[in-house]
Amino acid sequence: MITLGIEGTAHTLGVGVTDSDGSVLSNVIDMFRPVSGGLHPREAANHHADVAAGVILKSIEEAGLSLHDVDLVSFSMGPGLGPCLRVAATAARSLAVGLGVPIVGVNHCIAHIEIGNATTGCADPVLLYASGGNTQVVAYSDGRYRIFGETQDIGVGNMLDKIGRELGLGFYAGPEIERLALEGDELLDLPYSVKGMDVAFSGIMTAALTLRKKGRRLEDIAFSVQETVFAMLTEVTERAMAHIGKDEVLLGGGVAQNARLRDMVGRMAKDRGAEMFVPDRRLCMDNGAMIAWLGSLMHGSGVRMELGDTKVRQRFRTDEVQVTWR
Ligand code: ATP
Ligand code: FE2
Secondary structure, eight states: OOOOEEEEESSSSEEEEOOOOOOOEEEEEEEEOOSSSSHHHHHHHHHHHHHHHHHHHHHHHHOOOOOOOEEEEEEEEEESSSHHHHHHHHHHHHHHHHHTTEEEEEHHHHHHHHHHHHHOOOOSSSEEEESSSSEEEEEEEETEEEEEEEBSOOOOOEEEEHHHHHOOOOOOHHHHHHHTTOOOOOOOOOOEETTTTTTHHHHHHHHHHHHTTTTOHHHHHHHHHHHHHHHHHHHHHHHHHHHHTOOOOEEEEEEOOOOHHHHHHEEEHHHHOOOOEEEOHHHSSHHHHHHHHHHHHHHHHHBBBOHHHOOOTTTOOOOGGGOOOO
């Protein structure tokens, strides 16, 4: 069973191909990078529309297949930016109809979990999903992936990107903040906002920018932001693990590429006698392979969708999905 998955929730148009056993045959990623400023949904959607056909063909070619080998098409149904989601959905529908194969729309957040399960060897983890638009602590319980904690305002990656933009570090500032933080040594005071199991980042962002106006070194600001927000994420992840009694933690999302975050979560896991798993870099970021794989799991468990069921859902929540494949 060959599944082709199309990801398009935000800045990335990705197309991946997977086989029924979870092996990734190809995973082509084309990311929209705004020339200046932040991500504008319509510009990103235009980018996706421009590149979609080419990325689909490239992914098929890298998998060493032809389009007629595809047995199932899946796509990211949400959550995400409306214009971007609609491009991915339209591409998926046209392809499925053209090839005469079934189509399945999937939840993007759950796709991050399942590709982690398939490729890292963990079985029943607590997922810390830390990306641009999303920050959630999720685990499986009683038929659903439940959200144990999440951001009350913006995603952790968006916060890093906004700080980076204001401080002139360019778009997609996570990696640059990580690099600067290595040179920082003074822990500056930032609000530590854990509220119950939830976290919030906008106050930290404002405080970090104020520190810069007061003349603090960029390196110390980067260091302090990382130490503070990653400690918050580690704390809520640990509490979720303790609460639900799981001894595996899986990282997902673009921010999971950060070595300091891995270090903190890894140490927490070790102290609890638990194990941390991190998918390959290209499977951590937004990608089509994870969408293909979740589509394959869902279809394999009997999920069927008519074209009329494939409307995109900008606010599609992780815990709305009945997990039929476990
Ligand atoms: P979503 O998954 O919510 O749709 P997204 O598409 O923005 O959001 P990803 O592609 O998973 O998310 O990740 C992009 C984010 O990861 C950006 O905010 C980027 O700054 C951040 N990021 C990438 N590398 C690092 C790093 N080394 N350290 C911290 N953050 C990073
Ligand atoms: Fe994502």
